[in-house]
Amino acid sequence: MAQKRAIVEEASLFPGVREAEPLANRMRPRTLDEFVGQEHLLGPGKPLRVLIERGAPGSLIFWGPPGSGKTTLGHLIAAATRRVFVPFSAVSEGVPRIREIVAQAKARLTGGGLQTVLFVDEIHRLNKAQQDSLLPSAEDGTVTSIGATTENPSFEVNGALLSRTRVFVLEPVGPAHTVVLLARALADRERGLGALEITAEPDALAFIAEEADGDARRALNVLEAAAAHARAEPGAASGTEATITVPLAREAMQKRFARYDKAGEEHFNLLSAYHKSLRGSDPQGALYWMARMLDGGEDPMTLFRRAIAMAAEDIGLADPNALVLAVAARDAFHMLGPPEGYLPLAEMTIYLATAPKSNTAKVALGAAIEAARNSPAAAVPMHLRNAPTPLMKELGYGAGYRYAHDSPTAYQGQEYLPEALRGTSFYVPGSMGYEKKVAERLEWWAKQKEEG
Numbered sequence: 001m002a003q004k005r006a007i008v009e010e011a012s013l014f015p016g017v018r019e020a021e022p023l024a025n026r027m028r029p030r031t032l033d034e035f036v037g038q039e040h041l042l043g044p045g046k047p048l049r050v051l052i053e054r055g056a057p058g059s060l061i062f063w064g065p066p067g068s069g070k071t072t073l074g075h076l077i078a079a080a081t082r083r084v085f086v087p088f089s090a091v092s093e094g095v096p097r098i099r100e101i102v103a104q105a106k107a108r109l110t111g112g113g114l115q116t117v118l119f120v121d122e123i124h125r126l127n128k129a130q131q132d133s134l135l136p137s138a139e140d141g142t143v144t145s146i147g148a149t150t151e152n153p154s155f156e157v158n159g160a161l162l163s164r165t166r167v168f169v170l171e172p173v174g175p176a177h178t179v180v181l182l183a184r185a186l187a188d189r190e191r192g193l194g195a196l197e198i199t200a201e202p203d204a205l206a207f208i209a210e211e212a213d214g215d216a217r218r219a220l221n222v223l224e225a226a227a228a229h230a231r232a233e234p235g236a237a238s239g240t241e242a243t244i245t246v247p248l249a250r251e252a253m254q255k256r257f258a259r260y261d262k263a264g265e266e267h268f269n270l271l272s273a274y275h276k277s278l279r280g281s282d283p284q285g286a287l288y289w290m291a292r293m294l295d296g297g298e299d300p301m302t303l304f305r306r307a308i309a310m311a312a313e314d315i316g317l318a319d320p321n322a323l324v325l326a327v328a329a330r331d332a333f334h335m336l337g338p339p340e341g342y343l344p345l346a347e348m349t350i351y352l353a354t355a356p357k358s359n360t361a362k363v364a365l366g367a368a369i370e371a372a373r374n375s376p377a378a379a380v381p382m383h384l385r386n387a388p389t390p391l392m393k394e395l396g397y398g399a400g401y402r403y404a405h406d407s408p409t410a411y412q413g414q415e416y417l418p419e420a421l422r423g424t425s426f427y428v429p430g431s432m433g434y435e436k437k438v439a440e441r442l443e444w445w446a447k448q449k450e451e452g
Helices: 002-011 047-054 070-080 093-109 128-132 135-139 176-185 202-211 217-231 247-252 266-281 283-295 300-318 321-336 343-353 362-373 390-394 435-451
Strands: 060-063 084-090 113-122 142-150 166-169
Touching: 047 070, 047 166, 060 070, 070 084, 070 113, 070 142, 084 093, 093 113, 093 128, 093 142, 135 142, 176 202, 176 217, 202 217, 202 247, 217 247, 266 283, 266 300, 266 343, 283 300, 283 343, 300 321, 300 343, 300 362, 300 435, 321 343
Parallel strands: 060 142, 060 166, 084 113, 113 142
Antiparallel strands: none
């Protein structure tokens, strides 16, 4: 009985509040009903809630941004399903620690104790061999494995492990939910700041919630810092009630850092948003995503490379100057450097977003490559071949070729495709911008060819 009591105590979520423990840790929800946000997973009848209520969650992966509640959910699942919660850090621990945890879990089960939740924080940091070491114990039920990651599991978790787990996507905590958490922390006298008799202006809480960018942990840390600032104010020292104001919250917040990983999925998400805003002719969106990436520390050359590719792919001959300007803007940045070099980057972004669009060059390239693959041995027509030797002339190389500039219009209506592809059109001009003129020329040349 004593052993079982000890195990239950080990499984307890919050054995006691330590004075030095950060507010964000102290205010972790103790029950699912206290959890704020993620209604798409935890609302009545929602998938994760159902799994927890059935008491058999199975192996899970929580994918979401920092401060969205991944670790808290791991604690809550362990408590709600009467399991021992054992944390494992993929950053600082390895396979020996996993084996140790599994051995302890087996011994616990053999002694009639509780099952174990192995919570793997930052599971994306484990290499393939380390991830494989989680498989046997998860499959035989020795542990319930719960992984937490800020990175896309499709890229960071190997297929064998991914196929044996359910992935749940957590969303950033919205400002309204964050305000609820902040107000709760201010009022809670047991775990929060209630005993300090500190108030906060509604605008200050709204400011913290907005600036936290969906990170509830960060919001609570800022609230704690703001409370310390408020208590240190001269008025508070003389007995006046301390109040957290917007200026105090701003001072506690210091600098707001963009949620951006130059090497992770968010990098590709923002770059995709930038390209699609350019393609969609929205300069406002394109400028915003450009600024987001620059503010997050992105190399401007990444933006220039994508923009140059976009100029050829999505604008093409509707405005041939788009590609010229994109290359020139890149060269201007090389000459100027930041911050002046951001001006040609912004100018290029606006120009590309507002230019007429056409992907006919891309379509034509694809069609020509497909035709080349389907007709890899099509002979070059004799009149298009050079004849640098007497023998080649005798064989008819170059015979019948008509030099374009012998015509006043610099056009000769002769065939340039192999026999098998005569009449094929790879490039069909669009109806926007410069391509209108191209269409007129092609139509005129086709008429000249018909008239012979």
